[in-house]
Amino acid sequence: MSAFLANRGLIATVLKRYMLSGVDVDDLTQETVVRALEAEQHKEILEPKRFLVGIAKNIARSEIERQSKSLVGLLEDVTPRAYISDEPSVEAVVDSRRRMQVFSQAIGELPPQCQMVFVLKYFYGASHKDISAKLDIAISTVEKHVALGLRRCRQHMMNAQQGDATDVSESNVLGLESWRKSR
Missing domain, CATH: 1.10.1740.10 (RNA polymerase sigma factor, region 2, helix turn helix motif)
Known part of the structure; x- marks a missing residue:
């Protein structure tokens, strides 16, 4: 010590x-x-x-x-x-919202009966037979409305993707066009 x-x-x-x-x-x-x-x-x-x-x-x-x-x-x-996120990127979210907006617009432009058939089929998962009974129309009419709805929605979305749709374009979504010009 x-x-x-x-x-x-x-x-x-x-x-x-x-x-x-x-x-x-x-x-x-x-x-x-x-x-x-x-x-x-x-x-x-x-x-x-x-x-x-x-x-x-x-x-x-x-x-x-x-x-x-x-x-x-x-x-x-x-x-x-440990910090990798499964969440989509901001760009993916904005693009998804833009496409959903275009899709909603496309559905809104369908004729009324076609629109009802399309929504019942693709949003509520109703069968052709159920749609036929609910709207009191023939199954063949349901099939025609489904095909017409798909064709018109696809065409509208393709036009929007090419910049032909004037109501919903990149410049309308969150002001991206003005943001791009300012960069």
């Missing part, structure tokens, strides 16, 4: 060389003393100063290794794959 008290400053200096914080230095200095006292019970220590410095270095290295392992663990928790 007298060797420790005489070399306490030296032990703290050794530990500080390993860039450990002040709190760590105090704790590790105490651990150095405990280990030295335990070792003294089993064998005679001929050079206490050198022995204490050796224990302090070993303890500092062990502490640095422990801290680096915990840092590596933290870094593994923050890998980019």
